[in-house]
Amino acid sequence: MNIENRSIVTFAAGEMTLVALGAVAWKWPLVAGLAHFDGSLEARRVLGQVLVMAFCPLWLTAGWLIAQRRLRTAIPRPSEDYRRWTEVSLVAAGLALLVMQAWTARNFIAEESLGRLAMLRAITLFLGALTAAQGNYLAKVAPPSGADAPAPGVWTRIAMGMGRAMALTGLAVMVCSLVLDMPALFLVPVVAFLALLVNAVLHSRALKMAPLP
Amino acid sequence: MSTVFKALSDPTRRRVLQLLRERPMTAGELAGHFESSKATMSAHFAVLREAGLIFADKQGTTITYGLRLSVLEDALLGFAESLGIGHQISGDPSPSAKEGLK
Numbered sequence: 001m002n003i004e005n006r007s008i009v010t011f012a013a014g015e016m017t018l019v020a021l022g023a024v025a026w027k028w029p030l031v032a033g034l035a036h037f038d039g040s041l042e043a044r045r046v047l048g049q050v051l052v053m054a055f056c057p058l059w060l061t062a063g064w065l066i067a068q069r070r071l072r073t074a075i076p077r078p079s080e081d082y083r084r085w086t087e088v089s090l091v092a093a094g095l096a097l098l099v100m101q102a103w104t105a106r107n108f109i110a111e112e113s114l115g116r117l118a119m120l121r122a123i124t125l126f127l128g129a130l131t132a133a134q135g136n137y138l139a140k141v142a143p144p145s146g147a148d149a150p151a152p153g154v155w156t157r158i159a160m161g162m163g164r165a166m167a168l169t170g171l172a173v174m175v176c177s178l179v180l181d182m183p184a185l186f187l188v189p190v191v192a193f194l195a196l197l198v199n200a201v202l203h204s205r206a207l208k209m210a211p212l213p
Numbered sequence: 214m215s216t217v218f219k220a221l222s223d224p225t226r227r228r229v230l231q232l233l234r235e236r237p238m239t240a241g242e243l244a245g246h247f248e249s250s251k252a253t254m255s256a257h258f259a260v261l262r263e264a265g266l267i268f269a270d271k272q273g274t275t276i277t278y279g280l281r282l283s284v285l286e287d288a289l290l291g292f293a294e295s296l297g298i299g300h301q302i303s304g305d306p307s308p309s310a311k312e313g314l315k
Contacts, residue, residue, distance in 0.1 A: 136284045140265070152279050153236035160287060167284045 005087045009064050012094045016057035016101050023053060023105040030111070049108040056101035060094045076149035079142035089134050096126050117185070121177050124188055128173030131196065135166025150207055162203040169195050217286060220264035221293045225249065226257050230280065230290055233267060237279035 024031050030046050037043050067090055071083050078086075100123050107114055143155035150158075169192055176188045220226055229243055244254045258278060261267045266286060270277045282290065 138284075139287070140281050140283045142268075151236070156280050156282075157234070160282070160284070163284045164287075 002084075002087065005091050008091050009060065009094055012098050013057050013061045013064070016053075016060065016098060019101060019105050020053040020057060023108050024050065026109060027111075030108075045113055046108070049104050052104045053101055053108065056097040060090075060097055063090055063093070074144075076144035077146040078144050081140075081142040082144065085134070085137060085141050089130065092130050093127070096123055096130070099123075117182060120182075120185055124177035124185065125174055127189060128170045128175075128177055128192070130170070131173060131192070132167045132170025135163045135168075135170055138163035138166065155207070158203055158207050161206075162199060165199045165203075166196065169199070216260075216264040217266065217289065220260050220266055221286075221289055222298055223257070223260075224297075226261055227290060227294055229257060229261060229278075230266060230282070231294075233278060233280040237270070237277050240276045240278065243278060 031050060034043065034047055034050070037047065067086050071078055071086060100119060103115070103119050107116070139156060139160040141159065143149065143152045143159075149155075173188055173192045177185065180188060225247060228246070232238060232243060232246060240251075240254070240258065243258075244251055247254060249257075258267070258269070261278075262269060266280070266282055267278045268281045270279065
């Protein structure tokens with residue numbers, strides 16, 4: 001793990017944790033009021049904002065730990081290129097979460113929902129662009145090596161298929177982020193995440209079933 | 214990006230990329246598919262390497278080339294191939310190009 005990436009992720013996760021704790025402490029009576037959740041618009045706003053503030057540092061920390069563990073223990077051994085590709089993707093996603101959480105915390109403290117739609121649109125657009133860029137670059141990443149490594153030609157073909165699916169999903173997310181409104185817009189990242197998960201599982205299975213060199 | 218466009222503008226280099234889609238090949242294997250001299254093919258490989266579209270793995274005196282295309286570069290390759298860019302200028306030894314000229 002490169003020291004710059006580690007510093008950025010540690011800083012982002014730490015900052016988001018402090019922001020979440022600080023905002024909750026500042027507005028504790030609001031949070032305590034959730035114990036008597038009545039389903040009102042105000043209660044739903046508070047609950048949504050608290051969940052977003054808590055989700056951001058948890059997602060980044062969990063994502064980083066899982067990715068590091070996978071990169072260390074995966075067989076066949078991922079290439080240096082692939083490690084960089086994974087880390088840069090996580091760092092970019094982490095910085096997007098940092099902005100989203102900061103804006104949510106600002107609204108939580110001000111007790112309003114200013115620019116909620118615009119922020120969701122911008123974050124979705126960014127995540128779509130990131131997914132498209134990740135997919136575009138995937139087939140350029142050097143193949144894994146060591147025990148059970150597939151033939152380089154097989155890796156290139158499978159990575160290209162996965163990359164195309166990711167790039168198309170990313171472009172679709174970008175278009176949806178620009179044309180859809182709530183509540184459909186809220187579902188776009190969820191549907192895209194499921195599509196990417198299915199894509200990853202299918203291609204990982206194809207890689208395992210591919211003949212060895 | 215201009216090195217990529219330059220690399221993809223030549224039909225011989227595009228044919229090399231198409232051949233590498235199947236599997237990585239040695240310089241000799243690739244050169245066997247073309248009538249050009251080895252020096253000309255080496256120049257083509259150098260242009261493709263410079264553009265980052267292929268990688269070279271040298272084992273002793275044998276160089277094996279493999280494909281390293283991004284999705285966008287792959288789309289550009291398909292686009293250039295479907296338009297037949299460069300065929301009129303240099304003439305493509307591939308059968309598909311000959312059929313296209315008939």
